[in-house]
Amino acid sequence: MRRRILLLSAYQSDSHAWWVRWLQQAFPGIDWRLLTLPGRHFKWRIRGNPLSWLDEIESACRGADQVVATSMVDLATLRGLCPALARIPAIYYFHENQFAYPVGPGQRHTLEPRVVQLYGALAAERLVFNSDWNRRSFLAGVDALLGRMPDAVPAGVAARLGRRSMVLPVPIAELTRPATEHRDPRLIVWNHRWEYDKAPEVFARALDRLAADGHDFHLALLGARAPKTPAVLRGLEKQWAPRIVASGCVARSAYGAILHRAAIAVSTAIHEFQGLGMLEAASAGAAPLVPDALVYPEQYATAYRYPAGDADALATRLGQWLGEPPSVPDVSAWSEVVLRPSWAKVLNGE
Structure with missing residues (x-):
């Protein structure tokens, strides 16, 4: 009989949706x-998904051999409401974690999203993270949070979770390479959401400095945008x-063509747990220039990193690269062909 897996994605944003589609396409033998x-109404989604699925979860999990739930799923509550679900081995997949997610203007950190993910992790048999930075920041956040509680805190919670955790990234989306490549040595691409957690204002300041220093450059300003265009x-x-x-x-075809044409791809992010956009750009041949923080040190050598948040340092490095960018790092470790066998083992319960 075909192995049956219940996949729960409580915040189906762009990258989460790509991952769901990839799993289904890569493993068609699974039911x-x-x-x-x-992927909207964050506060309601992360706390309310057990209610949203209340009338569906019991029939959905019938006959399932395994559950794969993203860390936006309140797995502990869901298992409590549906005893049948509690009897099925569960993988809790972290695209992100709320302990290391930066707050936006006018926002503040609240306890509830972090506790949802802590309880979800405790309720799961295996924790899988898309990067080691994601894993480390989650476990450190759990330690720090519980260390601030006044009493009745069990010992070694983060260590227990660490022992059942592993790192397994989302594969890079395949981009069709053109028959002939005409790369523009002065084309800089930005391929991120235009939101606070990507710090586009740092990019804007760097471009001002770059122009003031007399450098010629071209721009591709890509990425998802809010209904109201950000001022920057x-x-x-x-x-x-x-x-x-x-x-x-x-x-998608035009996006791939731009990445194959660009010489440099820039990130100024203050939140990045895997950085699929930059991995895609590097796989297409654009040299990545990234902050020396977050997930990036485990992906790119020092030569591709600049001090996080430093627009002048970013501009200086861009000025050095324009016209003669460095060789592009090998990111094949994040390719489907490399990662698929590991995903197959995890989905098979190995």
Whole structure:
């Protein structure tokens, strides 16, 4: 009989949706049962998904050999509400963790999302993280949180969770390579969401400094955008209009073509647990220039990193690379061909 897996994705945003589709396509021999919720209304999603699935979960888990739930799923509550689910081995997959997620303007850290993920981790048989930075920051966050509690805290919770954890990234999405490649040595690409956690204002300051130093450059301003265009993006589009070769969310084929044309890809992120966009850019031949923080040190050598948040250092490095970018690092360790066998073992319960 076909192995049956219940896949629970409580915040089906772009990268989560890509991962779900990839699992289904990469392992068609598995009988996938899928419950998802749209990637919006964060506070309600992370706490309310057991209620949202209350009338579906029992039938969805019937006959399942394994559960794979993202860390946005309140797995502990869900298992309590559905005893049948509690009897099925569960993998808790961390695309991110709330202990290391930066808060935006006007926001503050709250206890509840972190406790949901802590209880979810305790309820699961295996924890899988998309990077070692994700794993380390989660376990350190658990230790720090419980260390601030006044009493009745069991010893060694983070250590227990660490013993049942492993790292297994999401594979890079395949990009069709053009028959002939015409790379622009002065084309800089930004391929991230235009939101606070990607710190686009640092990128904007670096471009100002780059132009002030007399450097010529071209821009591709890609990535998802909010319904109301962020002020920093409006400013960039107005200021650098003659230098912009592409702007906005483009079709997948056009996105791949731009990455194959670009010489440099830039990140200024203050939140990155795996950094799929930069891995895609590097796999397409664009040299990655990233902050010396978050997941990046485990992916790229020192030569590709600059001091996090330092727009002047970013501009200096860009000036050195324009026209003569460095060789591109090998990111094949994040490719489907390398990662698929490890995913097969995990999904088979090995």
